[in-house]
Amino acid sequence: MYLLKRRVLQFFTMILLGMLLLVLLYSIDGLIPFLIVIAIAAPLIVGWQILFDQVQPQAKLAWLLAVLFIPFLGALAWVMFGRTPRRHRRVKRTSSEIRMFRQAIEMERIETANAVSDRFPLTRTLQKLGATGADGHTSTKLLVNGEAKFEAVLRDIEQATHHIHVQYYLFRTDDISSKIRDALIKKSNENVTVRFLYDGLGSQEIGEDFIEPLRESRVHVEAFDPVVHPLLVFNANFRNHQKLIVIDGKIAYTGGLNVGDEYLGKEEKLGFWRDTHLRVEGPLVRELQRLFIENWLYAGIEDDKETWDLFANEEHLPEYFIDEPKDSNGATQLLVTSPGKDVTIRDGLMQLMMEAKESIWITTPYLIPPPELLALLEVAGKSGIDVRIVVPGKGDEWFSFHATEYYFEQLLKRNVRIYKYNRHFIHAKTVLIDGKIALVGTANLDFRSMYLNHEMTIAQFETSSVQELHDAFLKDFDESILIDWSILRKKTNGKRFVEAFCHIFSPLL
Structure with a gap:
């Protein structure tokens, strides 16, 4: 995830560029036709590219809305943050x-x-999905x-x-x-x-x-x-x-x-x-x-x-x-994801979640799951599997923190237990399946880690570290606040609006 201050600087840079264009439009008569053409053509070209990008529909819709309602800035933001991944150097x-x-x-x-x-046997399945x-x-x-x-x-x-x-x-x-x-x-x-x-x-x-x-x-x-x-x-x-x-x-x-x-x-x-x-x-x-x-x-x-x-x-x-x-x-195995069509970590995580019989425990600093992972968590929780997710009590990024909290109510309805870490920030990216299979790596449970970043994680099957991770989870639960309906009912309308607003842009975070 990028530092918030860097995103703010980039955002204000785009605003300044937009203001400069407006100044040119109203002060330099000779450039008006040319600039009008650019202002119209750029969003149309970018919108066409977005339509045919092989990305999640939610991300595609978010970018199209951005380009539609803030044409110049939305197009420039897409060029900087939204293009389909490709190796573009040397x-x-x-x-x-x-x-x-x-x-x-x-x-x-x-x-x-x-x-x-x-x-x-799951090691063979993960290997077919792209793992080592x-x-x-x-x-x-x-x-x-x-x-x-x-x-x-x-x-x-x-x-x-x-x-x-x-x-x-x-x-x-x-x-x-x-x-x-x-x-x-x-x-x-x-x-x-x-x-x-x-x-x-x-x-x-x-x-x-x-x-x-x-x-x-x-x-x-x-x-x-x-x-x-x-x-x-x-x-x-x-x-x-x-x-x-x-x-x-x-x-x-x-x-x-x-x-x-x-x-x-x-x-x-x-x-x-x-x-x-x-x-x-x-x-x-x-x-x-x-x-x-x-x-x-x-x-x-x-x-x-x-x-x-x-x-x-x-x-x-x-x-x-x-x-x-x-x-x-036990056994260990490496899963690596690269920008583009390589979604080995996502596929491996989905496979392991589908095979869970008793429990799925997760720690993640950013809970902004793609729809397919969200659906699996909901089905697992509703079917009686012990699904627990530990998220930060204090966030390092405003948008991501509030987008994460948007999912609380939806997950609680499906019997998924959410813990807010009470010692401020938790940055660990870990998963424990049935107390026997562990994932420890760099990938967050969000769109960016699943689709856009170079990420890595190590799957472990009944190694000594699996028990160590189990013990770490128990300690994290003890040091966290279990979110329940009494807490969610205290949310103000303003807080709900902020969460819903951030959720709209969650595919872009």
Whole structure:
């Protein structure tokens, strides 16, 4: 999700452009016909494109209404935020490099063993839906909140001997960010290869002052789809929301936490920050390594010397793709979603929800589910399955927070229990099915994560982390307020209007 202040800046920029057009229309007689043609033609062209976009009908209708009622601003907003996802940078280089890389590592991909699929048949189903193979020898450790995550990350960075790969949607320039940056610099000076990849919009505040010490220490730095300026963003809608660290090809981290002081509860507005991350060891790290390298190759510049063979030729492949099985009593599997038609996480989540027999527990900071997921939650709750959803007690984005609360009444009617986290903000993106299957990753339960962002999540079947997540859920329930009808009846008409208004635009959030 984009920072609210950035959206406000972009919105006011569009308003200023609209005012400038009006001034031109009424003050420069010679330009009037030309500008009138543009003012009429732009919405018509954009509206035509929207009609044939392969997006959810709700999103299509919202954009059409925006273009109809605020023609110029609506058209410009669609160009910035609403276009159908497509790879639009250096397509030839991207296709060639990634294709050769994939061919070189084909034998390193995880194959689901019969023993795993016989015990967990759903792993085969998820694989057909686009997930990786399921591994029975990967160990996972649940990390609850920022202190546990950053302490473990810094400890493992210090122990690195060959390479460190870091990728984040949001990387701040504050105390904890500088501490991790300095740890990476230290390892690079010790001849450990360090690659640092950040999203070009999510980490917009990163400037040369922050990056220069990395470059001076021979850390390789790239931005994923960089933007020229946050006020002039025309690829804003399709961001890399993944969070990933791979160390020596043996240890990986992923989950809900970006890098910033707010994730340690130091942000005054939100206060305590509840989140969940995952530490991974074993063969599944190879799939996470593959994901990072593909993103890295895509982000590289045209004459970049960081080509596929530095990772996957005969010399380097054993250095980056390690096979070290760990003791495990379950199975793990990676699901990845990319902008466009790749909806692996959505499909996998739907399949797991349909297979639930006893319970579906969810934590999400943004409860803005696409219709198909909303319907599944309603059917599950009505049929007697224990469906519980934990959402923030305090929101970080005004629109999303109120759009989330719009769904409370609808879900309560279907026996879905809603918990508002009472220690302010919960940012964890987790799902627990029947107390046996867990999902921990970067995807929120909203349109953006299901359809527009690059996202990732790890499915776990009866691993030790599943029990750890179960215990974390119980604690979250205890620290939350259970929403009931007596609370909903206290809503003012003004509050209901705000929620309904935000809900109209929920497909765009």
